[in-house]
Amino acid sequence: MPELPEVEVVRRGLERWVAGRTVAAVEVHHPRAVRRHLEGAEHFVAALTGRTFSAAHRRGKYLWLPTVEADGTPAGRAMVAHLGMSGQLLVEKPAQPDETHLRARFTFTDGGRELRFVDQRTFGGLAVEDADGERIPQRLAHIAIDPLDPSFDEAAFSAALRRRKTEVKRALLDQTLIGGVGNIYADESLWRARLHGTRPTDRLTRAQVADLLDGVRSVLGEALAQGGTSFDSLYVDVNGQSGYFSRFLAVYGQVDRPCPRCGTPIVRESFMNRSSYSCPQCQPRPRSRRS
Ligand SMILES: [Zn+2]
Numbered sequence: 001m002p003e004l005p006e007v008e009v010v011r012r013g014l015e016r017w018v019a020g021r022t023v024a025a026v027e028v029h030h031p032r033a034v035r036r037h038l039e040g041a042e043h044f045v046a047a048l049t050g051r052t053f054s055a056a057h058r059r060g061k062y063l064w065l066p067t068v069e070a071d072g073t074p075a076g077r078a079m080v081a082h083l084g085m086s087g088q089l090l091v092e093k094p095a096q097p098d099e100t101h102l103r104a105r106f107t108f109t110d111g112g113r114e115l116r117f118v119d120q121r122t123f124g125g126l127a128v129e130d131a132d133g134e135r136i137p138q139r140l141a142h143i144a145i146d147p148l149d150p151s152f153d154e155a156a157f158s159a160a161l162r163r164r165k166t167e168v169k170r171a172l173l174d175q176t177l178i179g180g181v182g183n184i185y186a187d188e189s190l191w192r193a194r195l196h197g198t199r200p201t202d203r204l205t206r207a208q209v210a211d212l213l214d215g216v217r218s219v220l221g222e223a224l225a226q227g228g229t230s231f232d233s234l235y236v237d238v239n240g241q242s243g244y245f246s247r248f249l250a251v252y253g254q255v256d257r258p259c260p261r262c263g264t265p266i267v268r269e270s271f272m273n274r275s276s277y278s279c280p281q282c283q284p285r286p287r288s289r290r291s
Contacts, residue, residue: 002083004180005223007061010089014056014065017091021108022052022070024232033103033117036080037127044232047128048106059136060143060179063089078131080140081117087124090116118201137251146179147217148224158209162200168204168212169197169276182214184252185223187277189215191259196283197276203286222248236277251277 002010020090027046028041029035037044051067054074058064062082090099098105098120099118104126106115117126129137139286157178164171171177172186180253181189190197192215195208204212226248250260255268259279269276 002061002087003182003185003223004061004148005185005220005226007058007083007180008148008224009244010083011056011058011063013091014053014063014089014115017113018053018065019055020052021110021112023048023050024107024109025049027105028103029105030103030122032122032125033119036082036125044126044128047077047081051077053079054121054218054291055134057134057136060138060175060254062147064140074131074133076130076132077128078137080127080129080137082124084119084121084124086121087117087119090118092116105260115209128290142176144176144179146181146220146267147213148180148220148285154210154213155212158206162204162206164201166201167197168201168233169271171201172212172216176195178216181220183271183274184249185216185219185278186205187252188219190247191215191277191279191283192218193281196278196285197271199286261288 017228028045031041034041034044048067051069052072053065054244056063056067062076064080064184066078069075070250081087084091094107094111094114098116099116101118101120102116103122104117106119108114117124129139131137147157160177161168161171164174166174169186169190171188172181173183185196189212193208193211195204195212251266254266254277255266258264259282260264262279262281264279264281265279266277269278
């Protein structure tokens with residue numbers, strides 16, 4: 001599943017290759033791709049045809065592209081995209097053969113590269129939402145600003161985290177508290193901050209929260225730097241196969257391998273139908289659970 005750095009890579013790709021271009025035609029190849037557009041596929045197509053994408057923005061794992069009319073005035077709508085488990089937004093030459101799981105195609109009036117939405121598992125989707133110029137569509141406004149966003153409020157995050165009565169890993173995955181941190185980046189950030197994921201948030205010190213946020217920022221920043229290379233191939237890549245996964249992960253998926261810091265074998269524990277990875281030496285479990 002694409003996590004925040006991959007989605008930010010896609011946003012940058014869209015900003016570079018799609019913003020400023022006018023849609024000539026839209027094809028929807030699978031109804032599930034636009035199921036979140038409640039007025040239906042035909043309405044989705046009509047809302048975008050002839051409009052120009054003015055920019056590419058992101059909130060958490062959602063992307064939105066505001067549209068303008070031919071004369072440059074805001075069209076009052078934006079295309080919203082979510083990649084789900086397996087979605088990709090690809091910028092391809094028109095001659096490139098269709099992908100097996102092509103769900104939607106956008107051609108542009110300049111006759112250049114197409115934008116294609118490819119999604120094997122069809123958990124992702126596209127919709128057109130009302131939007132006030134470049135402002136975030138209302139439906140996305142509740143999603144927390146993530147730490148890659150320049151307007152992220154560190155003090156507010158710290159206070160909100162310490163007010164919660166939950167476990168720290170659950171809090172990191174709570175999209176209303178901090179945007180875009182998935183399972184992989186949560187585990188890596190907790191390792192950097194030397195915190196076990198079951199630590200109660202209301203017992204964390206300010207210094208521990210600051211360390212955790214440093215961990216989140218550095219992990220996301222490094223992943224973003226890795227993903228940035230995919231622009232060079234004109235390919236907006238979100239398949240999660242970047243070099244980051246093999247080269248930079250300290251704990252995630254590293255069960256029985258030595259902790260890069262202390263050499264203790266990494267352990268896997270079950271967590272919400274998934275797995276958590278940690279170093280039992282650097283990240284001891286909290287001694288007593290909350291009573
Ligand atoms: Zn360790």
